[in-house]
Amino acid sequence: MPEIVPPYLLDRIAESAGPRFPLAAEAARRALLRPPSPRLGPGPLPEQPSALPDAPSAPVRRISDAEGLEKLPGRLVRREGEPATGDEAVDEAYNGLGDTHRLFERVFGRDSIDGAGMPLEATVHFGDRYDNAFWDGERMVFGDGDGEVFQGFTGSLSVIGHELAHGVTEHTARLRYEGQSGALNEHVSDAFGALVEQYALGQDAEAANWLIGEGIFTPEVEGRALRSMLEPGTAYDDDVLGRDPQPGHFRDYVETSDDHGGVHLNSGIPNRAFALAARELGGFAWEHVGRIWYDALVSGRLREDETFAGFAAETLRTAGERFGAESRERQAVLRGWQAVGVEPEAGDDAGADRPAPRSAE
Amino acid sequence: MDVIVQRSGGLAGLRLTWQVEVDAQPDRDDWVLLLDELPWHEVPAAPPEPDRYVYRISCPPNEVELAERQLTGPWQQLVERVRQTASPQRGGAPRRPGR
Numbered sequence: 078m079p080e081i082v083p084p085y086l087l088d089r090i091a092e093s094a095g096p097r098f099p100l101a102a103e104a105a106r107r108a109l110l111r112p113p114s115p116r117l118g119p120g121p122l123p124e125q126p127s128a129l130p131d132a133p134s135a136p137v138r139r140i141s142d143a144e145g146l147e148k149l150p151g152r153l154v155r156r157e158g159e160p161a162t163g164d165e166a167v168d169e170a171y172n173g174l175g176d177t178h179r180l181f182e183r184v185f186g187r188d189s190i191d192g193a194g195m196p197l198e199a200t201v202h203f204g205d206r207y208d209n210a211f212w213d214g215e216r217m218v219f220g221d222g223d224g225e226v227f228q229g230f231t232g233s234l235s236v237i238g239h240e241l242a243h244g245v246t247e248h249t250a251r252l253r254y255e256g257q258s259g260a261l262n263e264h265v266s267d268a269f270g271a272l273v274e275q276y277a278l279g280q281d282a283e284a285a286n287w288l289i290g291e292g293i294f295t296p297e298v299e300g301r302a303l304r305s306m307l308e309p310g311t312a313y314d315d316d317v318l319g320r321d322p323q324p325g326h327f328r329d330y331v332e333t334s335d336d337h338g339g340v341h342l343n344s345g346i347p348n349r350a351f352a353l354a355a356r357e358l359g360g361f362a363w364e365h366v367g368r369i370w371y372d373a374l375v376s377g378r379l380r381e382d383e384t385f386a387g388f389a390a391e392t393l394r395t396a397g398e399r400f401g402a403e404s405r406e407r408q409a410v411l412r413g414w415q416a417v418g419v420e421p422e423a424g425d426d427a428g429a430d431r432p433a434p435r436s437a438e
Numbered sequence: 439m440d441v442i443v444q445r446s447g448g449l450a451g452l453r454l455t456w457q458v459e460v461d462a463q464p465d466r467d468d469w470v471l472l473l474d475e476l477p478w479h480e481v482p483a484a485p486p487e488p489d490r491y492v493y494r495i496s497c498p499p500n501e502v503e504l505a506e507r508q509l510t511g512p513w514q515q516l517v518e519r520v521r522q523t524a525s526p527q528r529g530g531a532p533r534r535p536g537r
Contacts, residue, residue, distance in 0.1 A: 290450070335533050
């Protein structure tokens with residue numbers, strides 16, 4: 078049966094319609110438990126079920142408060158199932174982690190960062206006017222911003238998804254945070270960060286803004302967001318910040334010793350390939366490009382020092398496996414890479430010299 | 439003698455640079471003492487952490503690159519002092535490798 082009501086809406090009904098509309102809530106819960114229709118084309122990967130698990134698992138969230146110090150983990154202020162605290166950053170982090178867990182679990186069948194229900198830990202109010210958010214290998218950490226350029230980092234769902242996706246990459250492809258593989262690591266986080274936001278809002282590829290970090294700049298900044306996946310280099314143009322320096326084509330790849338080889342600059346190139354492919358296909362991006370990218374991430378075939386060309390080849394391979402060699406999905410992915418000047422690495426099935434697939438985690 | 443602190447990376451990938459002309463400082467001798475005591479040649483490599491800052495601190499002929507986590511002790515003192523003394527410059531062309 079085709080899913081007319083998108084899963085995000087079913088989620089909402091299942092979770093919130095309970096007391097007033099018990100029948101609707103129950104029906105939504107049952108719909109969520111049904112395996113999706115077999116519309117995904119030939120050759121689904123056996124080790125990465127697209128079917129929903131029998132018993133959907135719930136996130137285990139723990140939000141701590143660093144209370145303005147640069148010390149981790151801080152004081153635990155909200156555990157799973159506890160009511161909202163009234164502290165905006167705490168509650169935004171709690172909700173954002175729930176939205177992120179939901180995308181990975183419902184769409185990709187992955188339970189949390191490690192695929193085995195690992196608790197989602199976050200610390201907010203880190204540091205004094207701290208202008209950043211990061212993943213430290215165990216937890217997501219969010220500053221409050223300086224109030225002049227940045228107004229906090231938990232207000233953007235794509236940022237929360239971005240940080241959690243760093244954990245997923247660390248547990249799967251382990252893309253080394255340097256040079257091209259580092260830019261791919263950043264790209265994967267932007268791609269899944271954008272998908273978390275689109276899934277939560279029920280946006281298709283056309284309606285989505287493809288921005289990372291919308292709303293984290295103060296109103297004084299001339300800019301929409303940190304990055305634009307669709308149009309890299311156009312997210313901001315401001316007297317103080319300067320102009321968004323991201324390239325959107327491989328000929329403009331930036332060689333630099335800053336920031337591990339410009340990982341936050343060069344991610345613009347694969348970001349644009351991803352967004353272009355999604356827009357060409359239309360509909361919900363998590364159902365096609367998101368699926369293809371996730372399959373690549375967990376295939377065990379990506380090298381830790383992967384290049385753009387090697388990554389592109391692997392997305393073509395997983396697109397072919399999931400949707401078919403002649404599918405429009407695979408064609409769109411190929412055109413996306415070509416549009417940004419990345420020629421997928423040659424080879425029958427993405428290279429004979431690749432490592433044998435590891436067992437999926 | 440100039441000391442330059444450059445911070446790159448972070449989720450936003452924005453670069454900030456602070457520069458202090460040490461000889462022009464009223465407390466020049468304190469600066470020189472602090473700079474002399476820094477363990478310029480004892481900085482171990484650190485594993486990268488996604489979205490964290492990277493600091494490049496230079497006072498020719500010395501230069502080190504530090505992960506945010508390594509910014510402790512005298513390095514932290516220096517960076518705090520530099521930030522209190524100079525206003526940050528934003529942006530600029532990305533630094534070319536091998537320089």
